[in-house]
Amino acid sequence: QSVYKCDFLNLQIQQPLQLAQDAIDAFLKQLKNPIDSLPGELFHVVVFSLLLSYFPSPYQRWICCKKAHELLVLNGLLLVITPDSSHQNRRAMMMKSWKIAIESLGFKRFKYSKFSHMHLMAFRKTSLQTTSDLVSRNYPGMLYIPQDFNSIEDEEYSNASCYVRSDTEDEQLAYGFMELPDAPYDSDSGESQSSSIPFYELEDPILLLS
Numbered sequence: 001q002s003v004y005k006c007d008f009l010n011l012q013i014q015q016p017l018q019l020a021q022d023a024i025d026a027f028l029k030q031l032k033n034p035i036d037s038l039p040g041e042l043f044h045v046v047v048f049s050l051l052l053s054y055f056p057s058p059y060q061r062w063i064c065c066k067k068a069h070e071l072l073v074l075n076g077l078l079l080v081i082t083p084d085s086s087h088q089n090r091r092a093m094m095m096k097s098w099k100i101a102i103e104s105l106g107f108k109r110f111k112y113s114k115f116s117h118m119h120l121m122a123f124r125k126t127s128l129q130t131t132s133d134l135v136s137r138n139y140p141g142m143l144y145i146p147q148d149f150n151s152i153e154d155e156e157y158s159n160a161s162c163y164v165r166s167d168t169e170d171e172q173l174a175y176g177f178m179e180l181p182d183a184p185y186d187s188d189s190g191e192s193q194s195s196s197i198p199f200y201e202l203e204d205p206i207l208l209l210s
Contacts, residue, residue, distance in 0.1 A: 005034035012037035013070045040070045047079045062140035069105045078123040085117045101142035104131045
């Protein structure tokens with residue numbers, strides 16, 4: 001069996017194994033499914049393929065990257081693949097923000113590629129320690145995606161009170177649509193040249209809601 005179930009966000013990281021490589025290989029073969037805990041500095045490569053952007057918050061993405069750092073040996077690789085169908089430079093600031101956040105954990109990015117529908121980033125673990133200045137720089141918040149902001153805007157919109165048009169405004173809208181596209185509007189008479197429907201001038205503009 002080579003595929004195991006694991007809740008990576010809640011995975012417990014234990015002390016590294018002080019064993020020879022053959023003993024470590026034997027340890028890996030006897031892992032139980034699902035995996036609840038793993039020793040640190042156990043793997044040479046961790047791959048997040050289309051994973052980070054599916055978490056609903058930057059902090060969860062941060063926790064994933066932090067656990068990857070703890071699981072990797074020194075000089076181990078973290079490979080991040082995240083979806084994006086926009087053009088080359090549209091998410092440049094976001095990718096720069098991700099780079100800064102992940103590097104603060106003790107990584108160094110050495111490879112980046114943008115394909116038609118995804119970003120590919122390769123980081124090498126260069127330090128056993130993460131930066132001590134995590135709070136003031138808000139590194140977790142730097143692992144954002146555009147949907148993080150859309151959800152806030154949608155929630156604010158859904159909580160906003162809706163404007164209700166008056167009967168007069170509704171009538172004015174109906175008249176306006178009935179006037180089109182009969183004939184040019186006569187600004188002197190306030191009526192359409194081919195219609196007897198009166199034109200009302202409102203004190204306030206009419207608000208159209210979709």
